[in-house]
Amino acid sequence: MKITTTLITALSLATTPVLASDVVRISGWGGNDLVVVNSLLNEVLADDIRAAGITVRYEPVEGDFAQYLTNALSAGTAADVFYVDSFWGAPLFRSGAIAPVSNANQAVADALIPALNEAFMYNGQLMGLAKDFNTLALQFNKDIFDDAGVAYPTMDDTWHDFRSKLQAVSTNLGDVHGICVVPDYARFAAFALGTGWSPFNEQGHTVLDDRFRDAFEFYTTLPDQGAGVMAADVGQGWMGGCFGDETTAVAIEGSWISGFLRDQAPSMQYGTVGIPVHPGTGERGNLIFTVSWSVANDSQVKDSAHKLIELLMSPKAQQWVLESGLALPSRESLGNNPYFNGTGQEAEISRVVFNGASDGYVEPFAFAQYGGDWKSIMDEALGAALLKERTIDDAIRHAQQQFDRLTGR
Amino acid sequence: MNQSMLRQERTAGLMFALPFCVSLFVFFVYALVRTVLFSFQTYDLFSTPEWVGVANYIALLTDPLFALALKHSLAFAVVVTTLQTGLALLLALAANQKIKGRGAFRTIFYFPSILSSAAMTLIFLWLFQRQGLINQGLGWLSAHGGLIVTGGLLFFALQTLQFLWKRRKYTWMRWGDPFNGLVSFAVTVVVMVIMAGYGIGVRALEQPVAITWLNTREVWGPLPRTIWAIVAMNIFTTVPTLMLLYLAGLQSIPESLYEAARIEGASRWQQLRHVTWPRLMPVSFTVVTLGIIGTLQMFDQVALLGDAAPLESKVTLAYFTYHNAFPPGGSPRIGMASAAALVLATLTLILVLIQRAVGVSETTND
Numbered sequence: 097m098k099i100t101t102t103l104i105t106a107l108s109l110a111t112t113p114v115l116a117s118d119v120v121r122i123s124g125w126g127g128n129d130l131v132v133v134n135s136l137l138n139e140v141l142a143d144d145i146r147a148a149g150i151t152v153r154y155e156p157v158e159g160d161f162a163q164y165l166t167n168a169l170s171a172g173t174a175a176d177v178f179y180v181d182s183f184w185g186a187p188l189f190r191s192g193a194i195a196p197v198s199n200a201n202q203a204v205a206d207a208l209i210p211a212l213n214e215a216f217m218y219n220g221q222l223m224g225l226a227k228d229f230n231t232l233a234l235q236f237n238k239d240i241f242d243d244a245g246v247a248y249p250t251m252d253d254t255w256h257d258f259r260s261k262l263q264a265v266s267t268n269l270g271d272v273h274g275i276c277v278v279p280d281y282a283r284f285a286a287f288a289l290g291t292g293w294s295p296f297n298e299q300g301h302t303v304l305d306d307r308f309r310d311a312f313e314f315y316t317t318l319p320d321q322g323a324g325v326m327a328a329d330v331g332q333g334w335m336g337g338c339f340g341d342e343t344t345a346v347a348i349e350g351s352w353i354s355g356f357l358r359d360q361a362p363s364m365q366y367g368t369v370g371i372p373v374h375p376g377t378g379e380r381g382n383l384i385f386t387v388s389w390s391v392a393n394d395s396q397v398k399d400s401a402h403k404l405i406e407l408l409m410s411p412k413a414q415q416w417v418l419e420s421g422l423a424l425p426s427r428e429s430l431g432n433n434p435y436f437n438g439t440g441q442e443a444e445i446s447r448v449v450f451n452g453a454s455d456g457y458v459e460p461f462a463f464a465q466y467g468g469d470w471k472s473i474m475d476e477a478l479g480a481a482l483l484k485e486r487t488i489d490d491a492i493r494h495a496q497q498q499f500d501r502l503t504g505r
Numbered sequence: 506m507n508q509s510m511l512r513q514e515r516t517a518g519l520m521f522a523l524p525f526c527v528s529l530f531v532f533f534v535y536a537l538v539r540t541v542l543f544s545f546q547t548y549d550l551f552s553t554p555e556w557v558g559v560a561n562y563i564a565l566l567t568d569p570l571f572a573l574a575l576k577h578s579l580a581f582a583v584v585v586t587t588l589q590t591g592l593a594l595l596l597a598l599a600a601n602q603k604i605k606g607r608g609a610f611r612t613i614f615y616f617p618s619i620l621s622s623a624a625m626t627l628i629f630l631w632l633f634q635r636q637g638l639i640n641q642g643l644g645w646l647s648a649h650g651g652l653i654v655t656g657g658l659l660f661f662a663l664q665t666l667q668f669l670w671k672r673r674k675y676t677w678m679r680w681g682d683p684f685n686g687l688v689s690f691a692v693t694v695v696v697m698v699i700m701a702g703y704g705i706g707v708r709a710l711e712q713p714v715a716i717t718w719l720n721t722r723e724v725w726g727p728l729p730r731t732i733w734a735i736v737a738m739n740i741f742t743t744v745p746t747l748m749l750l751y752l753a754g755l756q757s758i759p760e761s762l763y764e765a766a767r768i769e770g771a772s773r774w775q776q777l778r779h780v781t782w783p784r785l786m787p788v789s790f791t792v793v794t795l796g797i798i799g800t801l802q803m804f805d806q807v808a809l810l811g812d813a814a815p816l817e818s819k820v821t822l823a824y825f826t827y828h829n830a831f832p833p834g835g836s837p838r839i840g841m842a843s844a845a846a847l848v849l850a851t852l853t854l855i856l857v858l859i860q861r862a863v864g865v866s867e868t869t870n871d
Contacts, residue, residue, distance in 0.1 A: 162831075166550060328717065466835060467832060475812070483721060
């Protein structure tokens with residue numbers, strides 16, 4: 097009996113087809129993203145993933161993802177595939193813990209908006225594929241502009257036009273401000289970059305030159321010029337908050353504001369145009385906020401990990417992301433997608449934000465190996481000038497000293 | 506006891522002590538040794554650590570942010586330990602009174618300490634906004650300053666009048682008699698309401714009070730304004746716990762000592778000065794020591810501020826250590842973080858030893 101059982105077991109094992117299924121662990125942040133990734137894996141790509149012989153184990157992380165990833169990569173416990181934000185990517189790329197994009201995925205990389213690939217270049221190698229992105233755009237409340245009798249902002253507005261319109265709104269309506277400004281480089285950059293200034297020169301140093309001063313003065317004096325107010329003075333922490341409660345006529349935010357407005361101000365009629373252009377250069381400045389899919393260098397299933405990323409970045413997956421209205425996919429060809437030609441305000445904001453990645457002086461929201469240390473110097477200078485704790489020249493001089501210490505000169 | 510039983514008892518004792526010894530070794534001895542080693546190396550968690558001798562310590566000495574963190578930590582420790590010890594004692598004395606609803610008062614006093622510091626910090630972030638409750642309260646005080654001063658003077662005058670009147674009638678009365686105080690207070694409130702109704706003592710503010718508490722570089726005295734906001738948060742959450750220690754201390758003082766003091770004619774102040782305070786010395790020692798350790802290591806409230814405040818206005822030694830270990834968007838600087846952590850540990854030890862040598866004693870001296 098025992099022999100018979102053993103023979104049957106051996107026979108059945110021999111006739112069972114071998115399923116070479118690599119288990120690929122993927123990791124990202126929790127919150128809303130959990131639903132998005134689960135839907136993408138289980139509803140859109142399930143068959144493709146199975147056909148590729150891959151089993152995906154999804155491990156979302158709540159809390160500080162950058163810190164988790166740094167610890168996990170250094171301890172060798174990181175997932176095979178994970179998000180890398182352009183803001184904190186450089187130190188991880190430099191550590192050698194992340195594998196460059198494989199040759200097999202080069203075709204995918206070539207299909208992406210070039211500026212997105214720039215955000216993940218390190219020492220001439222592409223270290224991740226931008227899964228989606230956002231840029232800044234100008235949202236304006238149509239009713240407020242109508243009530244004030246002021247023309248809507250347009251794509252051709254210069255800084256001066258922009259400021260004049262905000263001043264006119266404030267003057268004509270009294271209880272509505274033009275814009276609420278925040279001491280945050282992530283918004284101020286829309287003006288600083290438009291002058292042609294760059295956060296780092298060719299030697300990798302930060303130099304706050306006259307172009308920078310031009311933007312710094314324009315931005316920090318918007319409240320003095322009667323064109324705006326500090327967000328903190330109207331009880332808000334971001335431009336979207338002031339815009340959502342109709343305290344201000346405009347905001348400078350990415351497409352993430354559309355979900356907020358859908359909830360907070362569902363009846364608001366708003367339009368979206370690009371950032372105003374600098375009167376001198378005739379260009380607009382913009383930041384790209386993006387996150388890549390990257391692979392751990394010590395992954396035991398590197399080929400499958402790269403294959404999985406290829407699927408996650410496939411036209412089918414990106415089309416689903418776009419149509420879900422969850423994020424802006426990074427394939428350049430999707431710029432021609434019918435979704436962007438819609439007349440709705442959310443289609444409009446998506447179109448302007450998508451085009452923002454290729455329009456004017458665009459930089460990734462990344463500061464080499466300095467990360468938050470760089471940004472905090474800039475934010476402090478903006479805060480000091482906006483609060484009148486330093487004059488514009490003092491704030492710039494103090495910031496330059498700190499940048500010299502940080503980036504050298 | 507025979508040898509076998511003695512051996513068994515010894516083994517049992519060792520087995521009981523083993524978990525503690527293991528955790529002590531892993532999480533303290535081993536961690537301390539590693540930290541000391543890292544403090545002499547450059548290490549970013551990825552590459553092989555490189556021996557640099559005392560370079561990290563020299564870098565600390567030349568880093569303006571470290572000097573700022575050290576200054577903030579020391580000033581914060583002195584200010585908060587002093588304030589929280591005094592307030593805890595006052596609250597404990599109040600909560601120890603034999604009055605109606607004593608349990609309710611004790612619960613109310615103790616309530617802030619059961620809330621997590623994370624939750625409290627988020628609430629305080631809201632309170633300290635430019636249009637938050639703190640500024641609105643200051644605005645109200647500023648607008649009604651004249652009325653409040655007038656009310657205070659009126660109360661003082663009424664109380665003094667009652668005192669003098671009773672003395673004239675040869676009736677004994679303390680100036681601070683609670684019943685007469687209640688009468689004075691009631692009359693004062695009525696007069697103030699009438700004055701407010703006529704707009705007397707009330708002024709319209711040209712601008713609402715808009716002090717920037719958090720996102721500012723302003724310095725008030727020894728600390729940035731941002732850290733003064735953290736002082737308020739910290740005291741609010743720590744005082745109740747320390748009050749509980751004092752309350753336990755107060756209740757352990759025998760009533761017979763007060764009876765003897767009263768028979769000798771000691772006033773309330775003399776009882777407090779010569780009976781209560783000396784008997785509370787061991788508790789004060791605990792409270793001050795816990796205060797110094799807790800304030801020097803204060804971290805969570807600074808970390809939770811996030812981008813709401815500039816780094817220079819909020820950095821303390823504990824945050825400086827964390828900031829070096831996990832710089833936002835930057836490479837970990839474990840060597841610098843370890844050196845700073847050891848400086849913090851040494852500083853804490855020195856301050857506790859100093860306070861033990863010259864500060865509050867741990868014995869009752871009797």
